[in-house]
Amino acid sequence: xxxxxxxxxxxxxxxxxxxxxxxxxxxxxxxxxxxxxxxxxxxxxxxxxxxxxxxxxxxxxxxxxxxxxxxxxxxxxxxxxxxxxxxxxxxxxxxxxxxxxxxxxxxxxxxxxxxxxxxxxxxxxxxxxxxxxxxxxxxxxxxxxxxxxxxxxxxxxxxxxxxxxxxxxxxxxxxxxxxxxxxxxxxxxxxxxxxxxxxxxxxxxxxxxxxxxxxxxxxxxxxxxxxxxxxxxxxxxxxxxxxxxxxxxxxxxxxxxxxxxxxxxxxxxxxxxxxxxxxxxxxxxxxxxxxxxxxx
Amino acid sequence: xxxxxxxxxxxxxxxxxxxxxxxxxxxxxxxxxxxxxxxxxxxxxxxxxxxxxxxxxxxxxxxxxxxxxxxxxxxxxxxxxxxxxxxxxxxxxxxxxxxxxxxxxxxxxxxxxxxxxxxxxxxxxxxxxxxxxxxxxxxxxxxxxxxxxxxxxxxxxxxxxxxxxxxxxxxxxxxxxxxxxxxxxxxxxxxxxxxxxxxxxxxxxxxxxxxxxxxxxxxxxxxxxxxxxxxxxxxxxxxxxxxxxxxxxxxxxxxxxxxxxxxxxxxxxxxxxxxxxxxxxxxxxxxxxxxxxxxxxxxxxxxxxxxxxxxxxxxxxxxxxxxxxx
Amino acid sequence: xxxxxxxxxxxxxxxxxxxxxxxxxxxxxxxxxxxxxxxxxxxxxxxxxxxxxxxxxxxxxxxxxxxxxxxxxxxxxxxxxxxxxxxxxxxxxxxxxxxxxxxxxxxxxxxxxxxxxxxxxxxxxxxxxxxxxxxxxxxxxxxxxxxxxxxxxxxxxxxxxxxxxxxxxxxxxxxxxxxxxxxxxxxxxxxxxxxxxxxxxxxxxxxxxxxxxxxxxxxxxxxxxxxxxxxxxxxxxxxxxxxxxxxxxxxxxxxxxxxxxxxxxxx
Ligand SMILES: Nc1ncnc2c1ncn2[C@@H]1O[C@H](COP(=O)(O)OP(=O)(O)OP(=O)(O)O)[C@@H](O)[C@H]1O
Ligand SMILES: [Mg+2]
Numbered sequence: 046x047x048x049x050x051x052x053x054x055x056x057x058x059x060x061x062x063x064x065x066x067x068x069x070x071x072x073x074x075x076x077x078x079x080x081x082x083x084x085x086x087x088x089x090x091x092x093x094x095x096x097x098x099x100x101x102x103x104x105x106x107x108x109x110x111x112x113x114x115x116x117x118x119x120x121x122x123x124x125x126x127x128x129x130x131x132x133x134x135x136x137x138x139x140x141x142x143x144x145x146x147x148x149x150x151x152x153x154x155x156x157x158x159x160x161x162x163x164x165x166x167x168x169x170x171x172x173x174x175x176x177x178x179x180x181x182x183x184x185x186x187x188x189x190x191x192x193x194x195x196x197x198x199x200x201x202x203x204x205x206x207x208x209x210x211x212x213x214x215x216x217x218x219x220x221x222x223x224x225x226x227x228x229x230x231x232x233x234x235x236x237x238x239x240x241x242x243x244x245x246x247x248x249x250x251x252x253x254x255x256x257x258x259x260x261x262x263x264x265x266x267x268x269x270x271x272x273x274x275x276x277x278x279x280x281x282x283x284x285x286x287x288x289x290x291x292x293x294x295x296x297x298x299x300x301x302x303x304x305x306x307x308x309x310x311x312x313x314x315x316x317x318x319x320x321x322x323x324x325x326x327x328x329x330x331x332x333x334x335x336x337x338x339x340x341x
Numbered sequence: 342x343x344x345x346x347x348x349x350x351x352x353x354x355x356x357x358x359x360x361x362x363x364x365x366x367x368x369x370x371x372x373x374x375x376x377x378x379x380x381x382x383x384x385x386x387x388x389x390x391x392x393x394x395x396x397x398x399x400x401x402x403x404x405x406x407x408x409x410x411x412x413x414x415x416x417x418x419x420x421x422x423x424x425x426x427x428x429x430x431x432x433x434x435x436x437x438x439x440x441x442x443x444x445x446x447x448x449x450x451x452x453x454x455x456x457x458x459x460x461x462x463x464x465x466x467x468x469x470x471x472x473x474x475x476x477x478x479x480x481x482x483x484x485x486x487x488x489x490x491x492x493x494x495x496x497x498x499x500x501x502x503x504x505x506x507x508x509x510x511x512x513x514x515x516x517x518x519x520x521x522x523x524x525x526x527x528x529x530x531x532x533x534x535x536x537x538x539x540x541x542x543x544x545x546x547x548x549x550x551x552x553x554x555x556x557x558x559x560x561x562x563x564x565x566x567x568x569x570x571x572x573x574x575x576x577x578x579x580x581x582x583x584x585x586x587x588x589x590x591x592x593x594x595x596x597x598x599x600x601x602x603x604x605x606x607x608x609x610x611x612x613x614x615x616x617x618x619x620x621x622x623x624x625x626x627x628x629x630x631x632x633x634x635x636x637x638x639x640x641x642x643x644x645x646x647x648x649x650x651x652x653x654x655x656x657x658x659x660x661x662x663x664x665x666x667x
Numbered sequence: 668x669x670x671x672x673x674x675x676x677x678x679x680x681x682x683x684x685x686x687x688x689x690x691x692x693x694x695x696x697x698x699x700x701x702x703x704x705x706x707x708x709x710x711x712x713x714x715x716x717x718x719x720x721x722x723x724x725x726x727x728x729x730x731x732x733x734x735x736x737x738x739x740x741x742x743x744x745x746x747x748x749x750x751x752x753x754x755x756x757x758x759x760x761x762x763x764x765x766x767x768x769x770x771x772x773x774x775x776x777x778x779x780x781x782x783x784x785x786x787x788x789x790x791x792x793x794x795x796x797x798x799x800x801x802x803x804x805x806x807x808x809x810x811x812x813x814x815x816x817x818x819x820x821x822x823x824x825x826x827x828x829x830x831x832x833x834x835x836x837x838x839x840x841x842x843x844x845x846x847x848x849x850x851x852x853x854x855x856x857x858x859x860x861x862x863x864x865x866x867x868x869x870x871x872x873x874x875x876x877x878x879x880x881x882x883x884x885x886x887x888x889x890x891x892x893x894x895x896x897x898x899x900x901x902x903x904x905x906x907x908x909x910x911x912x913x914x915x916x917x918x919x920x921x922x923x924x925x926x927x928x929x930x931x932x933x934x
Contacts, residue, residue: 167604168641253488296491307486325685327470339731563770572757661818
């Protein structure tokens with residue numbers, strides 16, 4: 046775990062990714078300081094292009110796009126992290142239990158996991174969400190958490206299987222430690238990088254999927270989030286009437302958050318799997334070759 | 342062969358699981374499930390049609406398991422009910438028509454992006470650390486981390502509305518009737534390009550990253566080193582020793598990726614107003630046309646299972662270790 | 668010295684790190700005469716495989732062969748070969764058997780194919796000619812030629828290793844590098860394979876650079892032995908001498924750690 050943090054500090058992708066995510070978090074938290082407008086209220090004439098008054102223009106209802114964007118960030122981040130956490134908790138728990146216990150337990154969990162993996166996720170979410178009606182952000186987070194854990198469970202299980210063979214686990218078993226203690230204190234810390242990758246990946250997935258569900262009209266349109274911004278802009282035919290700012294603002298915000306999180310994810314992957322690393326040593330190697338210090 | 346047989350049984354179970362979700366969802370919601378499912382915005386069904394619909398969805402007088410069996414038997418006889426919005430159009434007809442466009446779009450996009458992504462991943466891994474590798478892997482990360490809805494909207498804005506290179510909706514020129522004419526096919530192709538390229542953009546990155554990682558993990562294998570020691574050309578080693586083996590896990594990740602593909606295509610179709618499943622579903626969601634929404638899950642699941650089966654078959658063909666064994 | 672087949676001089680190899688380098692091979696020199704079996708002994712991690720890889724120039728980043736190193740094979744400067752010459756040199760001059768018997772063959776190609784690609788690359792022969800040659804080579808290692816249509820997973824570990832040896836013979840190389848060729852196999856199979864290699868060597872006259880952990884095998888099988896300790900070659904000489912009158916402290920300890928050898932295996 047400590048190694049992971051040290052590695053992250055040295056990795057350029059991780060730093061850039063972290064900077065992007067932190068920036069968005071900061072803007073979301075400081076939203077009331079960054080705009081004077083009420084994100085839900087009518088603050089100008091409809092569909093005004095960006096100007097000094099409304100830096101990202103207004104929606105068809107005359108709401109300020111910038112205000113909606115930064116308040117919307119709160120929702121998107123909250124759903125993303127809540128659902129990401131839920132997905133990771135469920136997936137990690139099932140994965141470790143299946144991998145460690147083996148036998149019948151493993152068979153049942155693996156069967157369930159594979160089943161969830163072959164039922165297409167978005168169509169399933171659509172059906173569930175459509176019955177829920179207009180789902181608020183936290184309901185969406187809950188649905189995501191309960192339907193999207195399978196990938197994490199599968200990779201955690203695979204990793205657990207290899208950790209299980211290691212000596213310190215065998216030693217703990219010899220000492221008669223209870224199973225839950227072994228899983229929590231011997232296995233879990235050693236599959237931590239997989240859990241990290243799973244978490245960040247799940248946050249990305251949750252942010253994207255929440256926006257998608259809302260865009261498709263399954264969210265609560267009165268909630269302010271990037272997804273409902275897209276939904277309202279699409280319903281107002283923003284692109285065909287030339288109000289590009291209405292649609293591009295949430296688009297770029299989603300893209301930026303996605304890129305930031307993915308950079309982080311990629312960095313964790315590189316640190317956990319040294320073979321994928323390219324970084325400093327390779328640069329040094331190339332410069333030595335170029336200066337004629339040696340060859341292959 | 343036993344392997345494939347086991348897979349088929351598993352897919353059957355998965356399909357029944359999806360149907361089970363359909364069955365229980367309305368019954369778990371508060372209120373009267375019949376009223377919830379069939380009384381969508383404004384439209385009033387004739388009583389005898391409502392009776393038929395209730396039968397299809399298992400709302401019969403009797404214990405739960407009898408209702409469940411009734412529902413399953415209507416699904417397996419291909420009866421998915423009728424659309425409430427487009428009454429009396431059967432759901433199968435409505436979805437079947439849309440499915441054709443979706444399969445065309447998704448199938449083409451998947452094949453293109455799988456081939457392209459595997460190729461890029463292979464080359465990037467082979468020249469790991471080079472500028473090419475950095476460019477390829479960083480763009481792959483960016484491409485995968487941008488939601489399909491964002492990519493589609495931006496592509497529509499730039500190439501459809503601003504530059505005007507491509508049409509902004511429909512699968513073909515509405516003035517042309519479907520026929521085996523050159524003009525019709527040209528129109529279909531022209532309309533498909535933007536959604537297709539968008540989908541490929543969304544999908545290629547994932548395949549690139551998977552292939553690159555698998556390949557890098559394989560490059561240290563003894564048989565790859567031995568191939569180099571044999572003095573074979575770089576291309577032969579890269580393709581037939583490294584990539585050919587790295588393709589196996591990549592193909593099995595393809596099966597999982599298909600879910601994302603279907604999801605991505607739903608969104609892309611809505612944005613480009615393309616007459617596939619996504620768009621049909623979008624209209625159904627707006628009208629809360631539950632028979633269609635539920636039917637969509639079954640059709641998508643079936644499509645996913647069939648594709649998974651094709652992936653299984655190609656896996657068996659690609660890996661001699663599975664052929665003829667057990 | 669000029670009559671040596673393989674001549675390694677001042678070979679120094681580093682693994683480049685982000686800040687500091689790891690010197691895996693440090694100023695190593697030795698010769699292998701034509702037809703001779705030269706053994707490299709030493710504990711795990713002392714740099715034996717790193718030398719073996721360097722002989723066929725198989726290293727990739729982060730390995731770096733330092734300037735001043737020299738490897739000659741039959742008079743040719745191996746480190747100076749360009750890409751084309753190197754591709755031609757590999758396998759035709761130096762063939763190699765790798766550490767793990769299980770993983771040296773490509774699991775998705777038929778055995779036949781794995782002979783054919785090496786034969787076609789180096790001799791430009793037709794598929795028919797390649798098949799004949801493959802049959803001939805497989806017979807050498809007691810594998811029925813019909814089985815060339817099979818895939819690697821259809822053979823046992825020992826058979827797979829014999830197939831690799833047969834592929835090594837395909838071009839009649841001057842030197843065969845064997846990096847722990849029998850580690851993954853059981854004792855009986857080990858012995859069989861080494862005997863077979865020895866016969867082939869007598870018939871065909873190639874030299875062997877032999878690497879193993881098993882000192883018993885080493886003393887039996889090698890004409891001369893070099894002993895390595897963390898990247899350095901601390902002692903080399905005829906097997907008899909190294910075994911009976913070791914000079915370096917480390918060599919003595921190495922022998923002492925193998926009690927079974929005291930009885931005189933050579934006799
Ligand atoms: N890619 C690498 N990067 C960094 N260090 C490496 C790399 N490959 C090998 N080394 C180091 O170089 C040293 C020599 O490795 P080598 O594989 O030559 O040992 P060996 O003598 O063959 O050991 P064994 O008998 O276990 O096979 C080892 O200490 C190893 O840690
Ligand atoms: Mg070694």
